[in-house]
Amino acid sequence: MDSYKKKIDRLQDEMEQKRALIAQDYVAIGSHLLANETARLSSKKLVAQKEEVSRIEAEIEGHKRYIEKINAIVNRRQQIENDIEKHQLEIEELDQSVAPMYEQIGEQAFEVYKQNPFVDQQFVDMFSDLVKNQEDIREIDEQLDHLEKETGEKPFLDRMVAKGKIALLRNRRTTREQNTPRLMRKAGKAVTESNFVTVVDAPDLTRALEPYHEVHSHIDRIRGLITDLENERASLDSELAELEADKKPLRRVSDLEQQIESLRATLESVYQQTGDTYLTELKKDEQPPEAVAEPAARVQTHQKEIAALEKQIERLRAAITVEELEDKISGYQKKISTLEEKIAEQQRMVQQYQQEMTDAEAEKARLEKQRGPLDKL
Numbered sequence: 001m002d003s004y005k006k007k008i009d010r011l012q013d014e015m016e017q018k019r020a021l022i023a024q025d026y027v028a029i030g031s032h033l034l035a036n037e038t039a040r041l042s043s044k045k046l047v048a049q050k051e052e053v054s055r056i057e058a059e060i061e062g063h064k065r066y067i068e069k070i071n072a073i074v075n076r077r078q079q080i081e082n083d084i085e086k087h088q089l090e091i092e093e094l095d096q097s098v099a100p101m102y103e104q105i106g107e108q109a110f111e112v113y114k115q116n117p118f119v120d121q122q123f124v125d126m127f128s129d130l131v132k133n134q135e136d137i138r139e140i141d142e143q144l145d146h147l148e149k150e151t152g153e154k155p156f157l158d159r160m161v162a163k164g165k166i167a168l169l170r171n172r173r174t175t176r177e178q179n180t181p182r183l184m185r186k187a188g189k190a191v192t193e194s195n196f197v198t199v200v201d202a203p204d205l206t207r208a209l210e211p212y213h214e215v216h217s218h219i220d221r222i223r224g225l226i227t228d229l230e231n232e233r234a235s236l237d238s239e240l241a242e243l244e245a246d247k248k249p250l251r252r253v254s255d256l257e258q259q260i261e262s263l264r265a266t267l268e269s270v271y272q273q274t275g276d277t278y279l280t281e282l283k284k285d286e287q288p289p290e291a292v293a294e295p296a297a298r299v300q301t302h303q304k305e306i307a308a309l310e311k312q313i314e315r316l317r318a319a320i321t322v323e324e325l326e327d328k329i330s331g332y333q334k335k336i337s338t339l340e341e342k343i344a345e346q347q348r349m350v351q352q353y354q355q356e357m358t359d360a361e362a363e364k365a366r367l368e369k370q371r372g373p374l375d376k377l
Helices: 002-036 044-115 121-151 156-192 203-242 249-281 290-371
Strands: none
Touching (some): 002 044, 002 249, 002 290, 044 121, 044 156, 044 203, 044 249, 156 203, 249 290
């Protein structure tokens, strides 16, 4: 029995392989007919399958267009991000390049400021740190001049004290001088952010500001480019939202690709059904197109082989059933034999009991006769 079952398993595997080959040939036949010879698909069922294929193919193409569009948007968006970052770095570099200009602008503007009696508080505040710094230097110079003149006339100890004061003042003056470039840059930057140049008539200051204006004109142009890129990015984000890909576009692409694979599997199933239906409906005296004649012949061959295998499997299953029935019959025979033995034994016991009962009745009769009537006892 086990050998029969193994043969059945092997034959069933062989049948499955042949069914898979038939399915492939059905797909080849169906796809060819649907692509090249739709006129042959005239039955109601085949027309419905043809419409289903058209629907699936259109859906696949739609998904492909979505994927292409999403990928194009993602790539363009990444390019925009790169361009914005590059332009922002350009602006940073240009901003750094104008830093040295602030000192020259501050020097020119401060000279103009000192030569003009401005009363505008804005400009007073703009140069107040420089004014104070220069006043500190002038006061220190006056103190140094005074101390140096008096030092030679004083006693030794007083001269030593005076020299200490002189050293302290000189250090203080050095600090003020070191602050001057920074304060000039601060004032220069403030000038570029104010209307100081338009208020005064200072050609030197105007010329000093020309390189700064050129750089900032360039910065403004770059900022305009960044704005355009940001607007384009916002437009692309809107397109992604319409494509349901604004949050995770790559996941959306992956989902669409999976849907395409599922649709292709469905499409192949319809191709298979179309090939099957076409050959089933093909009349005996009608020949399939030359392009599908070979797969159609293979289908018939495989179907005959499967039918032969099915018959062989039926015979094997019948053999298994015969063995099972033989086992059952043998079991029944054993049970019957056992029961017959039990019945024979029981019959012997019945006969024995009957004989014993006959003997008991004879003995009873003999003894009753010997006893006589009960009333005479």
